Amino acid sequence: MKLEDICSVLNGQLICGSDKTNREVTYAFASDLMSDVLTINCSNLLLITGLANVQTIRTAEMSDIDCILFVRNKTVTPEMKDLAEELGMTLITCPSTMFRASGELFRAGIKPLF
Amino acid sequence: MSFEYKVTGGDFTHAGYASSQVKKMLKQLGVDSTIIKRVVVCLYEAEVNIVAHAYSGTINITLDSEIIAMTLADSGPGITDIDLAMQKGYSTASPEVREMGFGAGMGLPNINANADTLAITSEPGTGTTLEITINLNSPAA
Numbered sequence: 164m165k166l167e168d169i170c171s172v173l174n175g176q177l178i179c180g181s182d183k184t185n186r187e188v189t190y191a192f193a194s195d196l197m198s199d200v201l202t203i204n205c206s207n208l209l210l211i212t213g214l215a216n217v218q219t220i221r222t223a224e225m226s227d228i229d230c231i232l233f234v235r236n237k238t239v240t241p242e243m244k245d246l247a248e249e250l251g252m253t254l255i256t257c258p259s260t261m262f263r264a265s266g267e268l269f270r271a272g273i274k275p276l277f
Numbered sequence: 278m279s280f281e282y283k284v285t286g287g288d289f290t291h292a293g294y295a296s297s298q299v300k301k302m303l304k305q306l307g308v309d310s311t312i313i314k315r316v317v318v319c320l321y322e323a324e325v326n327i328v329a330h331a332y333s334g335t336i337n338i339t340l341d342s343e344i345i346a347m348t349l350a351d352s353g354p355g356i357t358d359i360d361l362a363m364q365k366g367y368s369t370a371s372p373e374v375r376e377m378g379f380g381a382g383m384g385l386p387n388i389n390a391n392a393d394t395l396a397i398t399s400e401p402g403t404g405t406t407l408e409i410t411i412n413l414n415s416p417a418a
Contacts, residue, residue, distance in 0.1 A: 195378060
């Protein structure tokens with residue numbers, strides 16, 4: 164599923180990475196626990212989270228995750244955006260809860276890891 | 278090659294900087310991406326542990342064509358029971374650390390799962406040292 168389609172399904176707003184909206188995502192993992200994210204071994208993964216801080220971006224970097232979806236319209240700070248742009252990541256925010264966002268993306272064909 | 282990074286306790290803004298630098302360096306050296314991920318997961322978890330639990334720390338990285346050795350030494354409260362600290366789910370992290378997405382008692386077990394060797398020494402009231410090595414030529418942990 165393309166990132167632009169994810170935005171469309173969830174009424175999401177692209178925060179950065181507008182040149183990568185054609186990027187395909189196959190899997191998603193939803194968590195606010197960054198230590199849990201660090202145990203994941205998967206490429207082509209979308210991280211769905213309600214945790215919005217610089218360490219969310221750093222954790223994605225270490226986990227080779229290129230796209231993060233922030234639920235509940237969480238605020239992406241300038242520091243987060245700058246770091247994500249430096250790392251070539253795509254950040255999206257959406258108004259949905261994590262449960263709804265996960266459900267909508269699952270229905271649209273995004274696969275769970277486990 | 279060897280590198281040294283300083284880490285400040287409580288500074289979550291800059292936590293992960295050393296890990297990020299090491300990741301970039303290993304990529305430039307053409308190290309296998311699976312091994313890079315194991316290295317940076319170990320290093321990042323350990324770096325965050327210093328930020329979360331200690332007053333300050335130093336990261337020393339040495340590598341050659343065969344192996345990367347990472348030593349993280351901190352000044353801090355230390356670990357009273359290392360066996361207990363190695364158990365999944367055990368944590369002494371503060372609520373503030375948990376709000377940052379860490380402190381669930383997964384860090385040390387995750388380091389252990391990704392490292393080829395892990396040695397922990399600690400003196401309660403003084404500090405903790407982690408010595409981690411990863412073979413750069415074998416993807417399996």
